[in-house]
Amino acid sequence: MLELKNIQFAVHESNDSKEIIRHIDITVPDRSFTVITGPNGGGKSTLAKLVMGLEKPTGGQILFDGEDITNVSISERAKRKIGYAFQQPPRFKGLTIRKLLSLAHGSELSECMSCQYLSDVGLCAHDYLDREMDASLSGGEVKRIEIATLLARDLKLAIFDEPEAGIDLWSFAKLVDTFQNLRKYNMSILLISHQERIMQMADEIIVVEQGMVTKQGSREEILPQLLHEFDTICDKCL
Numbered sequence: 363m364l365e366l367k368n369i370q371f372a373v374h375e376s377n378d379s380k381e382i383i384r385h386i387d388i389t390v391p392d393r394s395f396t397v398i399t400g401p402n403g404g405g406k407s408t409l410a411k412l413v414m415g416l417e418k419p420t421g422g423q424i425l426f427d428g429e430d431i432t433n434v435s436i437s438e439r440a441k442r443k444i445g446y447a448f449q450q451p452p453r454f455k456g457l458t459i460r461k462l463l464s465l466a467h468g469s470e471l472s473e474c475m476s477c478q479y480l481s482d483v484g485l486c487a488h489d490y491l492d493r494e495m496d497a498s499l500s501g502g503e504v505k506r507i508e509i510a511t512l513l514a515r516d517l518k519l520a521i522f523d524e525p526e527a528g529i530d531l532w533s534f535a536k537l538v539d540t541f542q543n544l545r546k547y548n549m550s551i552l553l554i555s556h557q558e559r560i561m562q563m564a565d566e567i568i569v570v571e572q573g574m575v576t577k578q579g580s581r582e583e584i585l586p587q588l589l590h591e592f593d594t595i596c597d598k599c600l
């Protein structure tokens with residue numbers, strides 16, 4: 363279980379301090395699917411970076427399975443099975459997808475397991491295992507292969523920052539299917555998204571605005587509120 367307790371993050375800008383995250387408390391239970399949403403600039407990516415260790419909070423505590431990891435390095439967090447999927451996953455020329463999956467796993471993966479991970483992200487293993495992770499792959503394919511590498515790492519917590527960014531509607535539909543498939547794995551998913559179809563898969567939805575949690579609860583409770591707010595905004599624009 364991940365617990366953020368009174369997390370704060372401020373940066374210094376020309377003799378002034380700018381608060382980006384203000385006193386946030388969040389709990390992500392084991393094997394849950396949590397979506398963080400909210401307006402641009404609200405602090406969602408910063409929150410993900412704080413959990414991953416890419417940024418260090420200026421106040422508060424991060425607990426993972428009861429252990430204080432606030433000051434633990436990125437690589438130590440990775441060893442504790444916390445993983446992060448980039449908005450724009452890196453490509454590695456010269457490295458086959460088969461090799462990439464084994465590297466993610468930490469030892470040679472059997473053909474059968476590699477195929478399983480690729481099929482769970484909606485890719486036909488025989489078409490991809492011996493391809494290079496290079497520029498010849500589409501944006502949607504790269505994203506799904508990155509998710510397969512997270513599966514191969516056998517993570518306890520996977521963090522995705524707007525996985526839908528930069529992909530077309532067709533690839534998005536396949537990505538939604540991929541996230542449905544991830545439900546059978548034992549990991550918790552913390553996903554940042556603005557997409558209703560992704561929120562429809564969540565157990566819990568958290569809205570972050572101006573560095574604060576403004577709504578938090580089950581999908582059944584929060585999603586109708588968000589859709590109603592969105593309709594009201596749209597009606598005002600007519």
Ligand SMILES: Nc1ncnc2c1ncn2[C@@H]1O[C@H](COP(=O)(O)OP(=O)(O)OP(=O)(O)O)[C@@H](O)[C@H]1O
Nearest residue numbers: 373375380382400401402403404405406407408409
């Ligand atoms: N290191 C930093 N220095 C200064 N400002 C920062 C820093 N990191 C984030 N910010 C600012 O903090 C605010 C929150 O940024 P963040 O990327 O977390 O928002 P977000 O909710 O993920 O937005 P989006 O939906 O557009 O991706 C933004 O105004 C951003 O410019």
